Amino acid sequence: MIMPDRTALRRARLASTAFAFSLQKDQVVTDSGMKVSVLRLYPLREPVSGRRYTLLKIVTESGLVGMGECGEVSAADFAKATRIVAEKPATAYEVIRQHLLPWPGLQAAVNMALLDILGKKAQAPIYQVLGGPTRFKARSSAALEGETDAALATSMKRAHVAGHRAFLVPVPRVGAPNQGQAFIQATRRRLDRLREAGGDGVDFVLDGAGLLSAGDASSLAHELERFHLLWFDEPCRLSTLSPARKIASESVTALGFGRHLHDPGAFQDLLREEVVDVLRPSLALNGISQIRKMAALAEAYYVAVAPHHNGGPVATAAALHLAASLPNFFLQEIPLPVSEADRRMRSELVGASLETVADGFAALPTGSGLGITLNEDALERYRERPA
Amino acid sequence: MRRRQFLTGLAGAGFAGIARPRELGASSSCICAMLPLQNALGAEAFLGVGSKIKITNMKVFGVSLTPDSDRPYVFVKLETDSGVVGWGEATLEGKAGAVMACVDDFREFIIGSDPMQVEHHWQSMYVHTFYRAGPVIGSAIAGIDQALWDIRGKVLGLPVYKLLGGPMDSKGVRGYYHARASNKEELAHLRATASSLGVTCFKSGIPGYYEWIETNASIRRAVGAMQMLREGLGPDIDIGVDFHAKTSPSVASILIKEVEPLNLLFVEEPCPPENVKAMARIARRSTTPIATGERLVASFSCRELIELGVADILQTDINHVGGITALWKVAAMAEASGISMAPHACEGPIGSLATVHVDAATPNFLVQEICSGVQPEMKEKVWEEWLGFPAMRMVNGRFPLPQKPGLGFDLTEDALKKYPFGGTRPMARVFHQDGSVAAW
Numbered sequence: 001m002i003m004p005d006r007t008a009l010r011r012a013r014l015a016s017t018a019f020a021f022s023l024q025k026d027q028v029v030t031d032s033g034m035k036v037s038v039l040r041l042y043p044l045r046e047p048v049s050g051r052r053y054t055l056l057k058i059v060t061e062s063g064l065v066g067m068g069e070c071g072e073v074s075a076a077d078f079a080k081a082t083r084i085v086a087e088k089p090a091t092a093y094e095v096i097r098q099h100l101l102p103w104p105g106l107q108a109a110v111n112m113a114l115l116d117i118l119g120k121k122a123q124a125p126i127y128q129v130l131g132g133p134t135r136f137k138a139r140s141s142a143a144l145e146g147e148t149d150a151a152l153a154t155s156m157k158r159a160h161v162a163g164h165r166a167f168l169v170p171v172p173r174v175g176a177p178n179q180g181q182a183f184i185q186a187t188r189r190r191l192d193r194l195r196e197a198g199g200d201g202v203d204f205v206l207d208g209a210g211l212l213s214a215g216d217a218s219s220l221a222h223e224l225e226r227f228h229l230l231w232f233d234e235p236c237r238l239s240t241l242s243p244a245r246k247i248a249s250e251s252v253t254a255l256g257f258g259r260h261l262h263d264p265g266a267f268q269d270l271l272r273e274e275v276v277d278v279l280r281p282s283l284a285l286n287g288i289s290q291i292r293k294m295a296a297l298a299e300a301y302y303v304a305v306a307p308h309h310n311g312g313p314v315a316t317a318a319a320l321h322l323a324a325s326l327p328n329f330f331l332q333e334i335p336l337p338v339s340e341a342d343r344r345m346r347s348e349l350v351g352a353s354l355e356t357v358a359d360g361f362a363a364l365p366t367g368s369g370l371g372i373t374l375n376e377d378a379l380e381r382y383r384e385r386p387a
Numbered sequence: 388m389r390r391r392q393f394l395t396g397l398a399g400a401g402f403a404g405i406a407r408p409r410e411l412g413a414s415s416s417c418i419c420a421m422l423p424l425q426n427a428l429g430a431e432a433f434l435g436v437g438s439k440i441k442i443t444n445m446k447v448f449g450v451s452l453t454p455d456s457d458r459p460y461v462f463v464k465l466e467t468d469s470g471v472v473g474w475g476e477a478t479l480e481g482k483a484g485a486v487m488a489c490v491d492d493f494r495e496f497i498i499g500s501d502p503m504q505v506e507h508h509w510q511s512m513y514v515h516t517f518y519r520a521g522p523v524i525g526s527a528i529a530g531i532d533q534a535l536w537d538i539r540g541k542v543l544g545l546p547v548y549k550l551l552g553g554p555m556d557s558k559g560v561r562g563y564y565h566a567r568a569s570n571k572e573e574l575a576h577l578r579a580t581a582s583s584l585g586v587t588c589f590k591s592g593i594p595g596y597y598e599w600i601e602t603n604a605s606i607r608r609a610v611g612a613m614q615m616l617r618e619g620l621g622p623d624i625d626i627g628v629d630f631h632a633k634t635s636p637s638v639a640s641i642l643i644k645e646v647e648p649l650n651l652l653f654v655e656e657p658c659p660p661e662n663v664k665a666m667a668r669i670a671r672r673s674t675t676p677i678a679t680g681e682r683l684v685a686s687f688s689c690r691e692l693i694e695l696g697v698a699d700i701l702q703t704d705i706n707h708v709g710g711i712t713a714l715w716k717v718a719a720m721a722e723a724s725g726i727s728m729a730p731h732a733c734e735g736p737i738g739s740l741a742t743v744h745v746d747a748a749t750p751n752f753l754v755q756e757i758c759s760g761v762q763p764e765m766k767e768k769v770w771e772e773w774l775g776f777p778a779m780r781m782v783n784g785r786f787p788l789p790q791k792p793g794l795g796f797d798l799t800e801d802a803l804k805k806y807p808f809g810g811t812r813p814m815a816r817v818f819h820q821d822g823s824v825a826a827w
Contacts, residue, residue: 027792028790028791029544029549090552091552094555095554095750121544122543128438129543131586131712133433136435227769264722268723270780293723296715296720300716366435
């Protein structure tokens with residue numbers, strides 16, 4: 001063999017600023033004061049809409065406060081999560097996420113709160129801590145409310161005045177599986193009327209809420225191919241992927257899935273099976289970090305992320321930071337309560353309204369951490385107490 | 388030759404003087420329908436949400452530890468108007484000149500921009516380059532990306548692994564050295580040394596070069612080398628074997644079948660990486676975990692490896708895959724599929740240290756490579772001279788975590804001057820018995 005000297009051939013492997021930072025040589029970063037010392041839960045309920053969410057407050061030894069949010073939490077689960085999180089360094093949000101995976105809601109809320117703390121420690125908005133901003137404003141949408149086409153048109157008008165240009169539209173009431181052409185045409189009429197009322201500058205997400213049979217959903221997706229929905233959300237249940245496969249293979253209407261999912265493998269199945277065009281992880285079940293990981297996965301499939309959110313104002317803040325940290329973010333739902341009392345509650349809780357939208361886009365928060373100031377009085381006032 | 392001198396000369400000057408046309412589209416003679424509209428959304432659009440820090444200069448250094456090195460390090464230094472500087476590594480073996488030129492091609496993307504927006508810049512460098520993935524572009528992006536993370540950490544006052552939510556273990560990240568031993572006695576000695584140092588894992592290669600189909604003698608030689616590793620190192624040390632893509636799927640499958648009883652930690656690159664289904668054929672017939680990925684660029688390149696069940700362990704290299712941003716994304720993808728991370732690291736100290744930061748925040752991390760033996764080598768003495776600490780030397784079998792903000796080291800341009808760029812040199816060229824081209 002003509003083989004030159006081996007050792008010579010082997011690769012070497014075998015051979016003025018916005019920040020108050022001070023850079024000192026040999027500066028060592030410690031966890032001093034950063035251990036989690038207090039966790040508190042605040043179950044809340046909006047007075048008119050009845051929308052429920054739970055806020056979580058985490059305080060470090062040094063007094064940094066972080067806020068998070070999720071859905072309803074049992075006292076037993078909270079006790080378990082508290083034991084896991086207490087005394088751990090608050091910056092180690094990825095370590096703590098791993099420990100809390102069995103409790104998706106608490107995992108999500110704790111993650112938001114820890115990133116809030118990390119941002120405050122670093123004196124920067126969370127999106128900057130996470131490598132952003134990737135954008136300077138976030139495309140938004142509002143869910144329309146109402147049973148009838150007329151009520152939805154009124155709801156859209158209100159949301160349009162509030163600045164939204166994209167709307168989540170419920171399918172008409174579903175009576176039974178396989179409702180046939182009457183249902184398809186009723187949905188079509190509903191969307192046509194809304195588009196006519198809204199003009200060219202508005203867009204729609206059709207919300208199937210997981211209620212439709214594969215047959216109905218597929219017929220609808222086919223009927224709406226040339227209507228150009230942004231996407232058809234949750235067209236069927238995901239108890240198995242077969243219905244989703246059928247719908248995705250029979251039309252080019254973009255599909256959104258994932259609002260109830262929190263297992264990374266379930267999101268990956270959606271991508272791997274090529275049934276999803278818009279990944280819809282919920283803030284309240286996944287938190288910021290887990291959605292970032294799912295977004296990284298989706299990016300490799302050239303798939304967009306539009307996190308699901310129908311909770312409170314803390315998760316809205318989290319969602320906006322998340323949006324500004326992702327390259328493949330598309331749109332963020334922002335809850336838009338009808339009643340003034342509900343809206344007041346949301347802005348009082350966090351010191352200001354982050355839920356302001358102009359011409360279809362929400363502005364990014366600019367303060368440290370989540371960029372919200374917790375109003376303790378409001379928290380106590382609105383706190384839901386056992387009857 | 389002129390090109391080499393051109394690059395050598397520029398290395399010291401940091402490419403500072405090259406003027407570039409500002410309006411890329413307007414002066415173009417291209418009239419194709421794909422000519423982009425130039426829109427105004429540059430750095431100005433982010434003023435309200437940015438950090439107010441600006442990158443003021445970018446310098447590229449070719450660093451040859453020996454004048455005839457075929458793999459000079461390529462380092463990138465970014466300077467900001469706040470005084471904070473960041474270092475990154477863009478080393479691409481055998482292609483130093485090309486990477487240095489490519490880093491400089493990104494000058495317009497970087498100067499004047501906000502260093503905190505690392506994801507935005509990563510996307511812009513990758514997407515606006517049009518050709519997207521490729522090792523030269525990937526390595527150039529990697530160098531800039533690491534420097535941006537170094538700056539981010541320093542500005543935010545935290546080590547990079549804390550920005551990423553770590554450390555998973557404050558004692559550091561588990562590592563392996565290469566087994567520098569050619570017989571049983573040396574392996575036994577290595578085993579004793581490892582035991583005293585707390586080192587728990589080694590990697591080695593298989594001897595020689597392999598044709599598409601191999602002879603009985605060649606197969607027995609390769610199998611014998613792997614058996615000797617296990618016998619010499621004993622049952623308790625984890626062993627990875629790097630096939631280095633020297634083998635075809637046909638030969639690799641036979642070798643892997645033979646060494647199943649050795650319980651290797653992994654077999655690495657059992658065939659070349661660009662054809663995923665070929666490696667899948669090997670993986671289907673193997674119970675030994677398959678590791679691969681060191682030559683891949685960007686997370687996009689990992690989809691098929693994951694979906695087809697090829698990779699049990701991904702080894703993307705921070706200096707080629709696209710820096711911290713891209714390595715983190717690969718780890719996130721792998722995590723969702725129960726795939727472990729064992730990143731490749733065979734270049735300079737900056738990329739290796741940056742990798743340790745990502746490892747420390749990766750729940751699915753397995754083990755970290757360093758291309759060195761249990762005894763420090765010449766390059767590691769130089770690294771210590773540069774950085775002031777023994778970078779990438781394990782303590783109790785782990786690479787300790789840097790404690791300072793950013794990537795956690797201080798490096799001066801002066802320190803590099805002793806090792807000037809010796810130019811780009813071709814990597815090894817090897818041939819079979821009949822003169823045909825062999826892979827190493």
